[in-house]
Amino acid sequence: MLQIESLKVFHGPIEAVHGIDINVPEGKCVTLLGTNGAGKTSTLSSITGTARATGTIRLDGEDISRLSIEERCKLGIALSPEGRRIFANLTVYDNLIMGGATRRDKKQLTADIAAWFVQFPVLGERSSQRAGTLSGGEQQMLAIARALVSNPRILLLDEPSLGLAPQITAKIFEIIRDLKTLGMTILLVEQNASAAIEVSDYVYVLNTGTISSHGDASKFGDGTKLVDELTGVHR
Amino acid sequence: MDYVIQQVLNALSFGAEYALIALGLAIVFSIMGLVNFAHGEVIAFGGYSMIIVATLLTANPWVLMIGVLAFCVLASVVLERVAFRTVRRADLTTGLLTAFGVSIVLQNLFLLLGSPRPMAATQFIFLDQTLTLGNIRVSSLQIYETGATIIAIGLLMLFLRKTTLGVAMRAAALDFEMVRLCGIRANRVIAGAFAISGLLAGLACIFIMARRGSVAPHMGFDPVLTAFVACVIGGFGSLPGAVLGGFLLGITEVAVLVLLPQSYGGMAQAAVFTLVALILIWRPDGILSPALDKGDKI
Numbered sequence: 248m249l250q251i252e253s254l255k256v257f258h259g260p261i262e263a264v265h266g267i268d269i270n271v272p273e274g275k276c277v278t279l280l281g282t283n284g285a286g287k288t289s290t291l292s293s294i295t296g297t298a299r300a301t302g303t304i305r306l307d308g309e310d311i312s313r314l315s316i317e318e319r320c321k322l323g324i325a326l327s328p329e330g331r332r333i334f335a336n337l338t339v340y341d342n343l344i345m346g347g348a349t350r351r352d353k354k355q356l357t358a359d360i361a362a363w364f365v366q367f368p369v370l371g372e373r374s375s376q377r378a379g380t381l382s383g384g385e386q387q388m389l390a391i392a393r394a395l396v397s398n399p400r401i402l403l404l405d406e407p408s409l410g411l412a413p414q415i416t417a418k419i420f421e422i423i424r425d426l427k428t429l430g431m432t433i434l435l436v437e438q439n440a441s442a443a444i445e446v447s448d449y450v451y452v453l454n455t456g457t458i459s460s461h462g463d464a465s466k467f468g469d470g471t472k473l474v475d476e477l478t479g480v481h482r
Numbered sequence: 483m484d485y486v487i488q489q490v491l492n493a494l495s496f497g498a499e500y501a502l503i504a505l506g507l508a509i510v511f512s513i514m515g516l517v518n519f520a521h522g523e524v525i526a527f528g529g530y531s532m533i534i535v536a537t538l539l540t541a542n543p544w545v546l547m548i549g550v551l552a553f554c555v556l557a558s559v560v561l562e563r564v565a566f567r568t569v570r571r572a573d574l575t576t577g578l579l580t581a582f583g584v585s586i587v588l589q590n591l592f593l594l595l596g597s598p599r600p601m602a603a604t605q606f607i608f609l610d611q612t613l614t615l616g617n618i619r620v621s622s623l624q625i626y627e628t629g630a631t632i633i634a635i636g637l638l639m640l641f642l643r644k645t646t647l648g649v650a651m652r653a654a655a656l657d658f659e660m661v662r663l664c665g666i667r668a669n670r671v672i673a674g675a676f677a678i679s680g681l682l683a684g685l686a687c688i689f690i691m692a693r694r695g696s697v698a699p700h701m702g703f704d705p706v707l708t709a710f711v712a713c714v715i716g717g718f719g720s721l722p723g724a725v726l727g728g729f730l731l732g733i734t735e736v737a738v739l740v741l742l743p744q745s746y747g748g749m750a751q752a753a754v755f756t757l758v759a760l761i762l763i764w765r766p767d768g769i770l771s772p773a774l775d776k777g778d779k780i
């Protein structure tokens with residue numbers, strides 16, 4: 248569904264990603280692993296259009312690399328960003344209204360928000376509360392829900408487990424697994440290798456802007472060897 | 483009793499005018515970090531366009547009022563499109579200088595095409611009559627101005643809470659890129675902010691003209707400077723802060739005039755700004771400066 252070829256991403260004069268290829272097939276969960284500064288967020292930014300990039304990015308065969316941020320969102324690319332970036336000054340409900348802003352069927356949108364509130368009861372209970380008052384885990388769920396209410400073709404998740412307690416992380420990965428069962432196409436960025444490998448079908452390992460290895464998730468086992476390799480630990 | 487009520491209304495109407503203009507500045511600043519000093523020229527443009535419409539089309543004051551509102555909205559949106567869109571990604575200073583430049587260019591255009599001296603525009607002075615309520619005599623203009631401002635603020639609050647575009651504007655004040663990532667067009671949000679700003683300028687224009695009975699090139703500039711101070715007191719970028727700052731400034735001005743002995747009349751401005759300085763020592767970012775809670779980022 249999403250095909251990326253010879254992608255280079257720039258921040259001003261700095262080239263953060265040096266020509267990578269990534270393929271995300273429909274209905275699959277693909278993970279991009281890498282240490283700090285590897286270029287994972289940069290890669291996602293080039294897909295959403297917030298970072299300058301060269302190369303081709305195709306969604307359903309159509310090159311979207313020239314489109315604006317807003318147009319890409321309308322084509323069905325939704326992002327749950329690094330650091331969550333929920334609208335702290337809006338209510339939980341209004342955050343979801345923002346997520347669904349591109350939808351024309353406002354009645355259906357209201358119904359969908361109600362359905363997500365069933366899926367994420369913690370959000371439903373706090374729907375009229377300011378989003379800034381939510382806990383970190385709740386904010387992460389809100390960021391994911393906000394991306395989902397747009398009914399995206401593909402969901403980009405940037406380090407959804409960042410800074411969360413182990414139980415909350417487990418809950419977030421459970422949500423990802425549920426989304427996969429529902430047929431959602433997911434591009435997941437993570438540093439938590441073992442949990443990410445477990446939910447995904449295919450894995451790319453990004454190392455200072457280039458892909459150092461990739462393959463079916465099963466090839467990476469539980470990820471410990473990979474972590475050792477990336478962090479330079481020899482057991 | 484008469485005197486007290488008159489002065490209270492006086493303070494409220496001054497405050498209302500500052501609050502209207504300060505809100506126009508704040509809504510644009512909160513979204514794109516631009517201090518729009520050309521806002522005053524939007525007000526003046528409303529005045530000149532009224533003279534043209536009154537000469538060419540109609541003398542009906544109600545039609546003229548709607549015309550002023552419409553022309554101010556138009557002027558504000560066109561200014562954004564022509565002058566500010568190109569410097570949207572530039573830093574704060576560039577935006578500020580652009581706004582000052584636009585302001586000076588427009589004032590000079592008004593000088594050249596209009597007249598350096600005030601032009602009579604008495605179409606709205608009928609709003610200013612002396613009303614006798616029981617045995618108290620008050621100015622109707624002050625009641626209209628205070629009332630219209632309160633209604634405008636209420637409608638703006640409704641808009642910002644109940645419509646998708648309004649909610650997007652509040653969200654954009656926090657994280658504009660995230661709003662774009664939700665598929666809401668940046669141009670729409672910014673044009674919306676300038677349109678609202680223009681509408682508020684139009685409302686202020688009507689009341690300024692009703693009071694002055696004339697139009698002049700700089701008629702908007704001084705009120706905008708005062709409104710700028712109101713924004714600073716209230717907390718720049720905060721809409722409630724702009725309203726609070728506006729009313730506080732109006733009330734202080736009138737209070738100083740009333741309380742200072744007549745012979746110290748010239749000290750009024752100095753007294754007001756001393757108070758402003760004291761407020762800023764107490765709260766350097768303004769009374770209601772937007773809280774820095776952007777949520778738990780990590």
Ligand SMILES: Nc1ncnc2c1ncn2[C@@H]1O[C@H](COP(=O)(O)OP(=O)(O)OP(=O)(O)O)[C@@H](O)[C@H]1O
Binds near residue numbers: 282
């Ligand atoms: N806005 C920016 N300006 C300049 N350099 C940047 C910018 N954003 C990222 N970089 C640089 O690009 C490189 C890749 O950064 P990126 O954020 O994509 O890494 P990442 O893999 O997401 O890391 P992390 O796991 O820490 O989030 C880094 O060297 C970083 O310093």
Ligand SMILES: [Mg+2]
Binds near residue numbers: 287288289329
């Ligand atoms: Mg990152």
